Structures are given as C-alpha cells and as structure tokens.
Amino acid sequence: MLFTTKVLAAFALTSAVAQAAIVTYNWNITYVMANPDGLFERRVIGVNGVFPPPPIEVTVNDTLVINVINQIDQPTSLHCHGLFQTGNNQMDGPSMVTQCPIPPGANFTYTIPIEQHGTYWIHGHHQGQYVDGLRAPLIIHNINETYQYDAEYTIAFADWYHDQHSVLLDQYLSIFNPSGAEPIPKSGLINQIPSATFNFVPGKTYRLRIINMSALAMFWFHIDGHEFEIIEVEGTDVEKYSTTAFHISAAQRYSVLVTARNDTSYNYVIHGDMDPMMFDSVPDDLVLNVTGTIVYNEASPLAPIETSDWPDFDDGSALVPVVAQDVTPQTVSYTLDAAFSILNDYINKATFNDITYVMPKVPTLHTVMSMGNLSSNPEVYGKFTHPYILNYNDEVEIIINNADAGNHPFHLHGHVFQVVGRGDGYYDGSTPYTYYNTTNPLRRDMIYVPSLTNAAIRFKANNPGVWFFHCHIEWHLQAGLAVTFIEAPDVMQKVLTIDPSHYEQCEALGIPAKGNAAGNEGLDMTGANVGPTDLPTGFTAKGIVALVFTIIAAILGLIVVVWYAGDDTKAIEEQVKKIKAKRALEGDAQ
C-alpha cells in the first residue's frame, strides 16, 4: 500500500514536473527561396532553411526558449504576439522599444515563461520582416481545455506579396504616394502553403484555430456546409457563439468548434475571403477568395461553393468570456485620435494626436532602466516615441477615435484589454461616453476600429514594462501609427533584470545602449530622432519672394505697355533735331 502510494506520488510529481517543461526551439533565421502561392518564386525569410517556419507549440506553465541565430543580412527581432511577458518585458521583441534588434550573424535567446493559453503567433518585429514570411502560429495548450474536442487544426490566413517588403515600403512611404495607398497583395494564403487540406472524420468535433498573419488584409471565414461556434478569442475562452461567418483582421485570432458531418460523400471548401475594402483598388488578377479543403474522403467530389451575405459581427457584443471579469472604474483616461496626412516631409504619414511615431536612438526600455528618477519624466523618451507614463495599478482607459477613411486593427503589447464600448463618429469628450458593456466585457489584445468610429478599451497597469500600442497593418506601423505605454517605470527598475548581452548587442550595431532617447544623459535631447510635423499653411519666405517678383514683373510690363501706346511725336522731334544738328555740324566741318 505504501509502495503504491509512493509510486503514485512519484508519478504525480513527474507529471507536475512534466507540465512545467522547458520547450526549446532553435531558430536560424535564414533567407529561403519559396513560391507559396504557386504564382511567383521569390526570396522569403524562413527558419532553419525551411519556409514556412514551423508552428511553435507549448503548454501553459512551460518556459519557451527560442535560440535565435540571425543568418540574414539585416538585423531582426521576434515578438510573441499576445504574450503578457509579465516581469519579462525585455523579451517582448519590438525593435528599439524593448531591445536593439539582433545584429546579422549574432544570436539572441528569448526565454519566456508561458502564463496563458490559447491561440497566438510569433512574428518578426523589426521593420516589415514578417511580411516577407517571418511568422508562424504559436499555440499554447491548456492543461485542461475548457471545451472538449477530438482534434485541432491551425488555419493561418495571410496576404502575400511578390516584392520584398523593403521595396514595397519605399513605394508606400514616398512623395509619389500622396494618397497613402497601401501596397496591394498579390494573393492570399492558408498556412503559407499553396494548398491547405484538413481531414475530417465523420462525427468528430474539431477545434480550428484561426489566425490572421497578414500585413493588411482582413478575411471573412466560413466553411461550406458547416456551421461553427466561436470558443476562444486571443487567449480568452468565450461562451459558445454560433455563426456561419465572421471577419478576422490582421493579427487577430479565434478558435471555433466544428462538428464533422456524418457522411463522406462530399468534401467541402474552407473560405478566407479577403475584404476588398482594405485595398485601395482591386486588380483584376487578384483572387480575393482564398480556399482550402475539408477532406472527408479523398475520392469525394467538392460540394458546390455557397454564396451568402456576410452576417453582422460585433465581437464586443457577441462574445462573452467564460471566466467573468467585470469592468473596474477607470482612474486615468486617454483619447487617441488616429489620422493620416501629408506632413512636412511630403510623405503621407500616420499620427496619433498629430504626432507620428519615430524610433528613438536608444531602446525605450533601456532608457527606463538607465535614467533613474528621470524615467518618470516623459521628456527623456523624446516627443516622437509618443510616451504615456502609467502608474502601477492604474485602471487605464483608452478611447480610440479613428478619424481616417480606412479601418484599423489596433494592438496592445503585454496585456489583454476589455472592450467596453464602441460608437459612431468622433468622440470629443464633451458628453459622457456611452458604454455598451461593463459586465464581463470581451477581453482580447486586438481591437478592430472601423473608419470614422470610436472604441473604448480598459486595462489595469499591473505589468511593469514598455508596451507598444500600434495599428497592426504593418504599413501603417511603419508610417508611424504607434504610441508607447511606459507602465510603472519605477517598478520596472526594481523588477526587471536585463542581461548584459542585450546592451552589448546595441553596441555591436553602433547604437547607444543606455541613456535618453537621444543617447544622452539627463534631459539633454540634442541629436534626438525628430519626426516630420505639419505642413506650413501659409507663405514661406521663398513664397513671398516669388510673389513679389511676379508682381514686379507685371507692373514693369504694364508700364512698358503704357509707354508703347503713348504718342511718339515728341521723341521723334527730338531725334530729328539731333540728326539735323549733327548734319549741320558736319556740313560746317566740310
């Protein structure tokens, strides 16, 4: 009896240890040649010589270790999208926010305690490298999942370009693109491979993890012949919500439960229809409707494709978290107005409250850790990182006004937030905000705000760190649609430990590792990276000079006209007199 108990105890201990494993991935970031849409072979960024990079799978309480060796010719960094990184801010990944990027040829280890579960993804966060393919699903299993299912598949949608992202970025951020038209993808992909098939066995229930890894596109997801229930949103398990279709914008994730049909006579098409509203124009050769196949039987024919209207889908009102959490009253509220305009560098840029984001010379996290008491002074971070200092445990509310003609999906690092309200038009604060859900509102890390509407989100500042908040349309992030939340800088200094290798990495790139946003001591901001601001609305000096010269030219011209039209008699008299006098003289001289 005792022996059995001991054995049982030993097993229990082993499984507990097994549940908290260290899961290691070795990622050599490399260039690979690939042709995932079957239309065009091009250079992409892959992992270990393979494209697409394989998904990362861990279980909650694991420690995820990613040993990165940068084997491309550009600096790089990785961000595990949606992970809280509690007390681990220096592993969050956004370049020049929490780290200097990893120099070419160097290595860097991300060590991340996994404290949550659900559907996430990992992607490059230096410039637009994830658009070139540096992205993969990141699946975190729960020890005991809330819902029961027999098997699961990951369906990762993405838009796909044929040009390198740097080429597209140069075209996008150019004086020749005054309307700010985003590059239009050439195709859409499922799991970044040419054709995606998913085997279904009749009667079984499947969990489909839907991820959108796009730079720009929003997909409408539906499956011919099948209804499904949404059960998870970005790590938050929700009450089953039955629907036939929903939209998923860039960087969002959902899990659905689908029950397989009882017969194998047909195979069915899985749809990811790219919403044309996201594109400036739709070229004739762009196939918007991306498809995969649910295979019941290899030999069965495809069921005819269904067409139907897309149903209304409002995530905040439709989806209810299983684990309830009520809204806490806010202690601080910020309004962010998102807009696009041509600034005085003559490029169409994005702004939050008229400030466009520009990277600092020193990663913002390093500034926090090296500036002592000054870390609570927003000045040290520079105007163009657009810093917001949050106090520890603030109940923060952010109201986002989308003043732009386009729809934007916004992402907050380091947190999930509560979606507490949406409204039409611009919220100017003159009337109280109409909250539409304060009882157990939906929690997620992405908020899709349609054009000319507003949204309100809430979160508690209980995770000391520098957290980026930005539009997840990659082009817009590059255009500056971002702000930086510096959450409890005083606590950060006590709680975070940054490995010296992070500072050495900066120096290897010639970047100052410590100091304020200009790389200097104290409040000396000389040499800070300065971004473009508004165009002048009136005359500049050169304009006034030009105007004066045109007026002078016209006046002179009119004077000459009047002179020309005048009577010539006197002048001719004078000339005749002169000539006569001259001839008289000559006559005399002879």
Place this chain on the structure above:
Amino acid sequence: MGSDYFSVPIFFIIFRETTEAAVIVSVLLTFLRQVIPEDHAMRRRLARQVWGGTALGLAISLAIGAAFIVVWNKYANNLWATSEGIWVGCFSFVAVIMITVMGLAMLRTAQIQEKWKVKLSKAMGQETERGLGSSSRQYALFALPLVTVLREGLEAIVFIGGVTFTESAKAIPAAVIVGFLCGLLIGYILYRGGNRMNLHRFFTASTCLLLLLAAGLVAKGVAAFETYAWTKATHAQSDDSGSYDPRINVWALACCDPNANNQGFAQLMNALFGWSNVASIGTVVCYIVYWFIVMGALIYMKLKRRRIAVKEYFDKTTEEDMYSEDIKGDDLKEEANDTPSSTSVIDLSRDGVVVGDGIQVAKANH
C-alpha cells in the same frame, strides 16, 4: 478663365473684331457723307449697300462661327478629355499668343481708320457723284464691307477656336453678346466723333488687362502641364487630387484655392491674374519670363517705329527743308502715327478744314 458664365478672352475677341468691322462701316458711311453731300436719296441707297454687305458678312460669320464652335467642341470632347492637363496646357499657350497679339493690335485702332481710308481710296479712286452712281461702284460698296466683315468674322472664329478650350461652353454666349454690343458702341462713338484721347486711354487699358490675362494664362498653362505630369507620377485617378510636386513647389496655401467652392475672391484673382494657392518654380518663372518677352517686343517695336519715322521724314523733306528750323509738326505727327503720306489719302477736307470725325487727317501740304 473668367466666371462660369462669362468668358473674358472671348469677350475681348468679339469686341475687337466688332470694333474693327464698325470702324470700317463708319469710315464708309463718312466717306459717303463727304462725297455725296446733297443727294440724300442716293446717299441713302448707297448707305444701304454698305449696311447690306455688312449685315450679310456678319450673318455668314455667325453661322460659320456657331457651326465651327459646336463641331469643334463636340469633336474635341470625343477625342480627348477636355480636362486632360496636357490639352488644357497646350491650348492655354495658344490662347496666350492670340490674346497677346490681339492686345497689342488693339493699340493701333486709331491707325485702323487711317488704313481703311487708304484702302478705300485705292478701291474707289478719285470719286465723283456721277462715278458712284454706276452699278459696279455700287456693288463695290456692298462687296467691300461684306468681304472685310467676313474676313474679320472668320479671324474671330479662329481666335475663339484657339481660346475656347480653356472655356466652358456656357461661358461663351454672354461674352459674345456683350463683346458685340461693346464693339458696336465703340464704332458708334468713333463715327459720331469721340474724343481721341479718351479712346486712346480706353484701348491702352484694355490692352493692359488683356496682357495680364495672358500672363495669368501662361501660369495656368504651365500648372496644367505640371499637374498632368504629377498625376501620372503618382498614379492618381484624376487631376483633382489637390496634391502637388513638393520638389518644385514655391508656395502651397491652405486657403485661397480658386478651385474650391466658396472662394469667390480667389476665383476672381485666378481669372484676372492666374492666381493659384499652389505655385511652382515653373509657373512663377514662366509668368515673369512672359512679361519680359512682352516688354522686349514692345520696346523693340517702338524703337524701330521711331527709327523708320525719322528716316521717312528725312526721305520726304527737301534739301532746303532740312536746314530750316521750322519742323512741320503735322508731318511729324504723320510719321509718329504711321499714317500714309498726304499724297495718297482721300482729300476729305474740300475746304482744307479738318472733318469732324475726331480723327486728324493729314492735310495736303502742297
């Protein structure tokens, strides 16, 4: 240019052509009055010839003109978008040349009358009352105004064709009517004996305005070309995007856009001076260069005329006259105003008195 309902350049074209035609008619009628002072019936009959020829010439011109403009615009509309920057630019420059030429020609209206008197004398020879009674002479009185009015009319049509591209169709009728009426008015004033000095000031002012318009049109033509090139470079859908090439821009005001809806003053400035809230190195420089070209041409022409006048004076006078102190003012006036010498002009002053049409006629010196 101009408002949506009144085309300024077309007004001036019609005005000028009508003025010239009115001058011709007034000269002919004055001529009849001088040559046939007593026989009113005959004079009236011959006057009707003049009016008849004039009216027919006008009618034909109008018919051809209307047809031409309709076909031209329709054809042009089908062939290319009239708002295409390149076409607007090209036709703007054509209009600039035409308006400039016309503006300078306007300053010589006084000379037009003299010119016509010479022509008439050549056509009619030394006429007597009996001579005018013969039918061939009658039809000459009909044919001459007909042909000249027709020619003036066709000239106007060509000018309008060149200018009409930059105008909207509904701006044409009002401008034509008002220009026509103004031309008639001037012709009538000339016939009745207007004060020469006031008319001179009027024509000078008209020319100043026309050249300002032309200069503005230069700027607008250049702007049209630049907008077209920029639209192509940015792959924009249309020319109306409001964006401009920052590399060549000189000013870009948020206000005062003549293309905006409620900017009446800006639109007026645009019509008169070519004002725009966006200016480039090209528009500013070409505007200034236009004025320098005009100034250069004017100075050159004036100095050349003086030289010729002086030369003709010396060619005409005798050796003895050359040494006399007494410079004949009248001779100089002839030369200054480029009128033909006295021997070939119709002697309308039978008793040596200046006739009352307000225009000085060179007296016979011998």
